[in-house]
Amino acid sequence: MHDLSSEPVLPLARYRLAVTGSPEEIRSMVGREINDYGLSLVGRDEQLRARFHGVSLRNAGLYYLAYGATVRLDILDAGGFVVQMPLAGSAAISMTGAERFVSHSLRPAVLQPRTRAGISLDAACEHLLIRLDEDLVRSVLRKKLCRDVNGPLAFAPQMDLTIGANRAFRELLTLLTSMLDNDVSHSSLAISEFETLLAGQLLIGQPNRYSEELHRPARPAVARTISRAADLIEAHADQHLTGDDIAAAVGISTRSLQDGFRRYFGVTPRTYIRNVRLQRARHELLCADPARVTVTSVAVRWGFSHLGRFSALYRTAFGESPSDTLRLKDDAPTHIECG
Incomplete structure (x- = not known):
């Protein structure tokens, strides 16, 4: 008899949204939860084995996504700020106004509203995706600066997890995932507070248009x-x-x-x-x-x-x-x- 206990428990497994070999089904489901995008299989002899878990929170969403095949994603608008955090494998990413780079476990990508991106995922790629609504991030920024903010936040497109502030972002994300995996209600106050914590840590750790002001000594x-x-x-x-x-x-x-x-x-x-x-x-x-x-x-x-x-x-x-x-x-x- 097959021992199911030997199989690894995947992140957010209790929030399963789709397990499918259909490109259209997985594209539609991910598009509904995160952002609309184009999806194409790269390897002719590969069979899609997509798995999508996740949960929408009040002003954010946390997801696990694996395609099980080499695929190409074409994104016209991320819809919010989306950090693509590979757990395994890698992804080659090109964005408007940025040099092409490879995203892996120590170098996640940061997708931004109203910015085009092309992403090529290898067959082994599994990643967590944290979506932070633009209104949430701007609200946290306004409170940190104590003033209104206009124009794009312009985050650097690649995150460096060897930097302490960004390691803290990763640790918060890991803790949030663990809480959801351990049956903490996604509508609880504790989970809601994580949205603000993650938005604040992203602003502090990831270079952006307001970094200098955020790190300027108070008056x-x-x-x-x-x-x-x-x-x-x-x-x-x-x-x-x-x-x-x-x-x-x-x-x-x-x-x-x-x-x-x-x-x-x-x-x-x-x-x-x-x-x-x-x-x-x-x-x-x-x-x-x-x-x-x-x-x-x-x-x-x-x-x-x-x-x-x-x-x-x-x-x-x-x-x-x-x-x-x-x-x-x-x-x-x-x-x-x-x-």
């Missing part, structure tokens, strides 16, 4: 000034505040205040004030007696004179209407302190 004096401005807003959110007032109070120009808030919080001072007031309004609605308090009175108290605009902003921020929050008073979380 603590400026940070303290902006922090003081934020504290002032928190303390006086129920009062009339303008950018000029806040800038004068902390001793900088209005323009410096604007630049500082964009850098450290990713928003203007005006938006920061509005967000603080929305939070205060929500707290008051959660604590209020619906028989005695109206949404309008709370909105006006926190500086929102246009009820329709307040309701729209509130729903965007909290996923429910102000009136829904007020009606939920009896079900308010017990950790909310009212009074």
